[in-house]
Amino acid sequence: xxxxxxxxxxxxxxxxxxxxxxxxxxxxxxxxxxxxxxxxxxxxxxxxxxxxxxxxxxxxxxxxxxxxxxxxxxxxxxxxxxxxxxxxxxxxxxxxxxxxxxxxxxxxxxxxxxxxxxxxxxxxxxxxxxxxxxxxxxxxxxxxxxxxxxx
Numbered sequence: 001x002x003x004x005x006x007x008x009x010x011x012x013x014x015x016x017x018x019x020x021x022x023x024x025x026x027x028x029x030x031x032x033x034x035x036x037x038x039x040x041x042x043x044x045x046x047x048x049x050x051x052x053x054x055x056x057x058x059x060x061x062x063x064x065x066x067x068x069x070x071x072x073x074x075x076x077x078x079x080x081x082x083x084x085x086x087x088x089x090x091x092x093x094x095x096x097x098x099x100x101x102x103x104x105x106x107x108x109x110x111x112x113x114x115x116x117x118x119x120x121x122x123x124x125x126x127x128x129x130x131x132x133x134x135x136x137x138x139x140x141x142x143x144x145x146x147x148x149x150x151x
Contacts, residue, residue, distance in 0.1 A: 040079035041072045049126060062104040065097070069110050077112060096123040096132050105132070 037053065038046045044057040057072060059065030080086070095117055097105050110117040122131040122138045129139035 034085075037076070037079060041075050043068060044072050054125060062100060062107045065100075066108045066110070069095070069108075073110065073112055094118045094120045094123065096120055096130070098130075098132055098134060100132075
């Protein structure tokens with residue numbers, strides 16, 4: 001039997017401490033700083049949008065997924081330190097596991113330093129809610145409720 005698991009780790013809200021927040025100069029140095037973040041990791045994919053960073057990791061078992069995720073998180077943490085960026089660890093840092101049973105999900109625990117990351121049932125990626133069952137139900141409910149409020 002072939003098992004394929006995927007994980008999206010969302011690392012949100014890091015900032016360049018040398019640039020005042022809201023400054024016109026902010027976007028350019030930020031883009032220069034984070035442009036090479038994908039080169040800091042070894043076996044996963046980093047997707048950037050504005051100040052959001054999503055890390056996509058794949059594995060054949062919960063153990064493989066956990067080991068790969070912790071390895072990539074360590075590499076990213078080292079990259080943040082080397083580039084004098086701070087990661088707001090307490091702001092929306094979470095991960096979603098796709099294609100795993102509840103028992104497999106419970107075996108995956110991730111942390112950055114001493115901070116335990118929260119495993120959630122769905123993640124928002126570029127405005128679309130993706131749930132761990134890949135059913136789209138949470139996104140459909142969100143859009144439906146949004147339309148009801150506008151009436």
